[in-house]
Structure formats: structure tokens, C-alpha cells
Amino acid sequence: MSAAKAPKGTYDLLPAAAERRADIVAIAADVFTSYGFRQIVTPEFEETALFARGVGDATDIVRKEMYSFPDRGGRELTLRPEGTAPVCRAYVEHGMFKLVKPVKLWYYAPMFRYERPQAGRYREHYQFGAEALGSDDPLVDAEVIAMLGQIYDELEIGDLTLAVNSMGDQQCRPAYMELLRGFLTAHAAELCGECGERTVTNPLRVFDCKVESCRAVLSEAPRLVDHLCDPCRRHFDTVLELLRRVGLDPVLDFRLVRGLDYYTRTTFEYQSNALGFAQSTIGGGGRYDGLVELIGGPPTPGFGFGSGLERVTLVAGLDEAEDEGPLAYVVSFAPDSRADAFALAQHLRRDLLVDAECDLVGRSAKAQLKQAGRSGAELALLVGLDDLVDGEVRVRDLDSGDEEDVALAELGDWFDDWLDDDELGGHGHHHGNGNGNPLGGNGGGDR
Ligand code: HAM
Numbered sequence: 119m120s121a122a123k124a125p126k127g128t129y130d131l132l133p134a135a136a137e138r139r140a141d142i143v144a145i146a147a148d149v150f151t152s153y154g155f156r157q158i159v160t161p162e163f164e165e166t167a168l169f170a171r172g173v174g175d176a177t178d179i180v181r182k183e184m185y186s187f188p189d190r191g192g193r194e195l196t197l198r199p200e201g202t203a204p205v206c207r208a209y210v211e212h213g214m215f216k217l218v219k220p221v222k223l224w225y226y227a228p229m230f231r232y233e234r235p236q237a238g239r240y241r242e243h244y245q246f247g248a249e250a251l252g253s254d255d256p257l258v259d260a261e262v263i264a265m266l267g268q269i270y271d272e273l274e275i276g277d278l279t280l281a282v283n284s285m286g287d288q289q290c291r292p293a294y295m296e297l298l299r300g301f302l303t304a305h306a307a308e309l310c311g312e313c314g315e316r317t318v319t320n321p322l323r324v325f326d327c328k329v330e331s332c333r334a335v336l337s338e339a340p341r342l343v344d345h346l347c348d349p350c351r352r353h354f355d356t357v358l359e360l361l362r363r364v365g366l367d368p369v370l371d372f373r374l375v376r377g378l379d380y381y382t383r384t385t386f387e388y389q390s391n392a393l394g395f396a397q398s399t400i401g402g403g404g405r406y407d408g409l410v411e412l413i414g415g416p417p418t419p420g421f422g423f424g425s426g427l428e429r430v431t432l433v434a435g436l437d438e439a440e441d442e443g444p445l446a447y448v449v450s451f452a453p454d455s456r457a458d459a460f461a462l463a464q465h466l467r468r469d470l471l472v473d474a475e476c477d478l479v480g481r482s483a484k485a486q487l488k489q490a491g492r493s494g495a496e497l498a499l500l501v502g503l504d505d506l507v508d509g510e511v512r513v514r515d516l517d518s519g520d521e522e523d524v525a526l527a528e529l530g531d532w533f534d535d536w537l538d539d540d541e542l543g544g545h546g547h548h549h550g551n552g553n554g555n556p557l558g559g560n561g562g563g564d565r
Pocket of ligand 1: 199200201202231233238239240241242243244245247248249376377378399400401402403404405406421422423424425426427428429
């Protein structure tokens with residue numbers, strides 16, 4: 119067999135990238151928590167009908183992009199293409215509508231869409247996202263949009279445009295759709311074939327079309343924001359006002375209908391002006407006041423967003439976490455002290471909570487010392503030396519070369535002192551407080 123590769127449109131995160139990803143998610147998680155959101159985890163696959171109904175039969179996601187399959191029991195299943203319908207499904211299934219409203223949930227999960235891969239677009243991508251269920255108050259829209267803005271701030275992402283639009287509701291949208299349909303029908307000759315179909319199935323989807331001639335036609339089309347009913351108008355105006363009140367600068371974009379059918383009223387996207395390619399939307403979402411009812415729950419308004427980790431990672435200002443080795447590397451000097459080295463490493467990690475490694479491939483003592491240096495360890499703990507007193511281990515500071523013999527029973531105290539000094543002198547990657555360097559060095563140098 120030729121060497122296996124990851125499937126098209128997927129990627130591996132190697133350790134440095136995985137650690138940076140974890141840092142980004144941890145920052146988002148802290149912000150979610152500070153706004154009172156709690157994490158939810160739902161299955162990687164759901165019944166296909168959930169997405170067909172929730173996301174919408176006429177959307178590209180449902181028509182062309184789902185990874186759907188029958189399982190061995192004949193169930194029709196789909197790998198989750200997006201996070202909102204599953205969260206709403208869980209909300210209904212677990213009776214969360216009985217909880218204090220709004221119910222605030224966040225998630226971090228992979229999404230699967232059979233799209234044409236390109237820069238910033240994958241077949242498996244990860245999103246962090248949030249959903250607030252149970253209130254149609256415009257404060258919810260503003261709070262969630264501002265929360266995502268804060269996450270981006272904390273990730274040091276600059277140069278963003280906040281685009282917003284309103285999709286209206288069941289009162290005003292049907293009449294607008296007829297108006298739009300009439301307009302599109304009159305311009306049918308100028309539209310691409312797909313938009314011809316969309317005119318019939320779901321005219322709003324025409325706004326997603328990237329074909330230049332279609333876009334030209336649409337710049338003349340009637341706009342939903344100009345045809346909102348009074349309650350939708352007031353709702354949207356309040357959202358805009360609240361966003362400005364907290365220092366955001368929403369820009370109206372009449373094309374922002376988003377690729378999912380469940381939206382009502384507010385839609386929004388944060389677009390990065392730093393990404394030099396088409397996929398510049400790093401996060402987006404909106405209000406979906408009909409979705410929970412559509413999938414069988416009680417009427418429940420909702421608002422949320424999803425943000426793509428791959429794109430966020432490209433623009434995040436955070437530095438990559440430094441590669442850190444273990445604090446200690448245990449070196450065995452005699453073939454029959456390998457088990458002692460292993461047991462000592464285990465004692466360090468488990469009982470003393472000191473990051474430690476020992477040789478696992480049968481290196482010579484010299485090669486182990488070399489590996490200790492290469493690993494980034496600050497200390498080597500030497501065992502199996504002829505001149506060592508029984509029950510003692512020799513600790514060598516790998517920077518200064520200073521050595522000291524320490525009784526095994528006192529190793530915990532020794533590390534406490536050393537780590538205390540570490541904090542003052544800046545040995546690097548470990549914590550503690552107090553002073554005194556048991557090796558008598560200069561306090562660890564200049565890291
Ligand atoms: P979405 O706009 O389809 O919305 O996806 C949200 C974000 O995920 C996008 O803004 C983008 O950053 C990222 N994304 C989407 N598709 C891909 C892809 N193929 N490759 C890489 N990144 C991608 C939703 O999924 C809604 N569930 C958001 C929402 C939550 N609305 C209300 N609540």
C-alpha cells in the first residue's frame with residue numbers, strides 16, 4: 119500500500135499547532151464563562167432529518183455538502199455540518215426550556231461539509247460557538263455579538279468589519295419574498311441557472327450567489343431591511359444602538375442572508391480584512407426564532423454564532439506557546455540502574471509533581487546526558503554512579519554545571535526550594551515562591 123494520507127479537505131494538528139489551538143479555545147472558554155455561558159457537547163452525528171428540516175432543504179449545506187450515510191441498522195445519519203440544530207435538539211430533548219431563560223450554551227466541535235477545499239475552507243473544520251435560547255430581547259443579540267468581539271480582542275485579532283443585516287420575521291418576510299421573486303422573474307434572463315431555480319425554491323438564497331452578473335442584478339433588487347415590519351424595524355434599530363453603545367461599529371450589508379434557512383431578524387458576521395482570500399468571515403450567526411419549534415419544541419427564540427478555528431488561528435495575534443521540555447531528566451549511569459531511573463522519574467511526576475523524563479530507548483549514559491540537554495530540561499538527576507551514597511541522587515544544573523547530592527527522601531523539599539528560587543531568578547517554566555538556590559548558582563540566568 120502506498121503511504122496513507124489524511125482525506126482531502128482535512129488536516130492534522132501537530133503538537134505545536136494543537137497546543138496553540140488549545141490556548142485559543144481556552145481564551146474563548148474563559149470569555150464564555152464570564153458571560154454566563156456553559157459548555158455543551160452533542161454527538162458528532164445526528165439523524166439526517168434534523169439538518170434537512172433545521173438548516174433547510176434549499177440550502178447548499180443540505181443539498182450538496184452533507185456527509186450522510188445509512189448505518190448498519192438502516193438509520194439515516196449525517197455528520198454534523200453545523201452546531202445550532204444539534205444544540206436546539208438537545209435543548210428540546212432534555213427539557214431545558216424549563217430552565218431560567220435565556221439558556222446560555224457554548225461548544226467547541228468539528229463540523230463536516232463536503233465543500234471544495236481552498237485556503238480557509240475545509241471538509242472538516244472546527245468551530246467554537248454559542249447559543250442563547252429563550253429570549254427575543256435585542257439585548258441578547260447585542261450581548262452575544264459583543265461577546266464574540268471580546269473573544270477576538272483577547273485573541274489580539276484586529277482589522278475586523280462587523281457586518282449586520284435583518285432577515286425580518288414571519289410577518290414581513292413572506293411579502294418581501296414575493297416582491298423579490300417578482301423582481302428576479304423580471305430579470306430571469308440575466309441570472310445563472312442555479313439562481314433561476316432559487317427564484318422558485320428560496321429566492322433569498324440568490325444573495326449567496328458569487329456569479330458576477332447575478333450580483334449585478336441583485337445590487338438593484340429590493341432589500342429586506344427596507345421592508346421590515348414595525349416590530350422587526352424597532353428590534354433591529356435597538357440592536358444597532360446597543361452595539362454602538364458598547365463601542366462596536368456595525369456596517370449594514372444587505373447581502374448578508376447567510377447560508378442557513380433558520381435565520382430571522384438579526385444576522386451578523388465578523389470579517390477579517392487581514393485575510394488575503396475569499397474566506398474572510400471568521401465568525402457569524404444571528405437570530406433564529408423559529409428553529410426550536412420547527413424541530414418539535416415549544417416556541418423558543420434563539421440567537422448564536424459559530425466561529426471557524428482555522429481562520430481565527432490565521433489572524434490571531436497570540437504567539438505560539440514556547441516549546442518546553444521537562445524540568446528534570448533522569449540519567450541512568452549503570453545498566454542495572456535503569457529501573458531506578460524509571461522509578462525515580464515516576465516518583466518525580468506522580469508524587470512531587472515535577473515534569474520529568476528518562477531514557478526509553480537504551481542510550482549510553484553519555485547519550486542520555488546529551489538528550490537531557492536537547493530535551494530542554496534544566497536539571498539532570500543522575501543515578502547509578504559508583505561514588506553516590508546509597509539513597510542519594512546527584513542533581514546537576516544543566517546551565518551552570520553545579521552539582522549537589524540530595525537524599526531521595528529530601529528531594530521534595532529540595533525541589534520546593536529550587537522552584538521557589540526559580541520564581542525570583544527566572545529559571546523559566548515552573549512556579550513557586552520564596553528564595554534560596556540550593557545549587558548556589560546565580561538564580562537561573564536570564565531566561
Ligand atoms: P456558518 O457561517 O456556516 O454558520 O459557519 C460559522 C463559521 O464557521 C464561518 O464564519 C467560518 O468561520 C467557519 N466555517 C464554515 N464553513 C467552513 C469551512 N468549510 N472551512 C473552514 N471554516 C468554515 C453556522 O454554522 C451557524 N451554525 C452559526 C450560528 C450559530 N448561527 C446561529 N447560531
